[in-house]
Amino acid sequence: MLATLATLCQCVGAVALASLLVWLLGVALSKLRPQQLLDRLPSRAILITGCDSGFGLELARRLDGLGVPVFASCLYPEGPGARKLAADCSSRLRVLPLDVTSDQQVADAVVCVEAALSDTTGAELWAVVNNAGISDCGEVDITPLEKFQKVLDVNTMGAIRVSKAFLPLLKKSKGRLINVNSPYGRLPFPMASTYCLSKSALTMFTDVLRLEMKKWSVTVCAVEPLLYETALTDAEYLQSKYVENTEKTLSDDKESIRQAARKNCEVMLRASKWLAKKNISEVIDEMVIACVGQNVQRRVTPGFLETIILTVLAKLPDWLKEFLAQLVITLVKIIWG
Secondary structure, X not given: OHHHHHHHHHHHHHHHHHHHHHHHHHHHHHHHOOOOEOOOHHHEEEEEOOOOOHHHHHHHHHHHHOOOOEEEEEOOOOOHXXXXXXXXXOOOOEEEEOOOOOHHHHHXXXXXXXXXXXXXOOOEEEEEEEOOOOOOOEOHHHOOXXXXXXXXXXXXXXXXXXXXXHHHHHHHHOOEEEEEOOHHHOOOOOOEHHHHHHHHHHHHHHHHHHHHHHHHOXXXXXXXXXXXXXXXXXXHHHHHHHHHHHHHHOOHHHHHHHHHHHHHHHHHHHHHHHHOEOOOHHHHHHHHHHHHEOOOOOEEOOXXXXXXXXXXXXXXXXXXXXXXXXXXXXXXXXXXX
């Protein structure tokens, strides 16, 4: 009996190990596989939100270089990001003023895109990339309610607003809608409650919309970068947000608590800055594939190691996730404190 049980355990272990190796090989091949792009790129126009900096700006430049007509929407159409795009890109790229929290500006953007496409023979709106986003920093009890509202307005409602406005055009082209989500939408992280909440809601919106759009042959997918050095993750910017929040919610008679909280935030952000990847090219590669690649995944995390870690973490029980999170925080305080 014991011999049979031992043999069974060995077989199960062998199957589990083989399955793990096959999965790792599949992930590696998917990351290493050369990009296979669609044909007729000059007729597949793409709208990208949040092109003032970071992922949006670089994606707009990359797609323009591939011959794709790009509508690069910017919060500041006269700002440095918009000027850089105008200087570096071809006449195919059009900069659009767009605040994703404004119903009127989104409606105006639809009119501009439709007018531009009508002037271009054979062109259609092939994809929309909801990239615009903001972040804040602070524990739930020190973050003012209006900060939750602001982050949700941009990261979640902004993406929903843009998606609903442009879905009629995507249905006509049987195109794609790409949401720039985040692993923080599935894994909680201290002092990032506003961002985690907004991305969690956007993740569910993406999954629901994917099911609903199948009958229209519209592909809905998500790109989920982990931690990269962009304006969104700038340590000085986030520290200033944290200080701003403590000023509003911690009274002057709690100065010692305020200073201790700021010190803790400074340590966490110092670690975040050190860990953040400087090169965002692998993110842009995945975004390009999502826009005009032949093989599109429902959800993709840039980076091989990041994909492995986040996939494993997502399968762990909550108590173990919380234990690991506390362990990481403790190590951060020891190393960077």
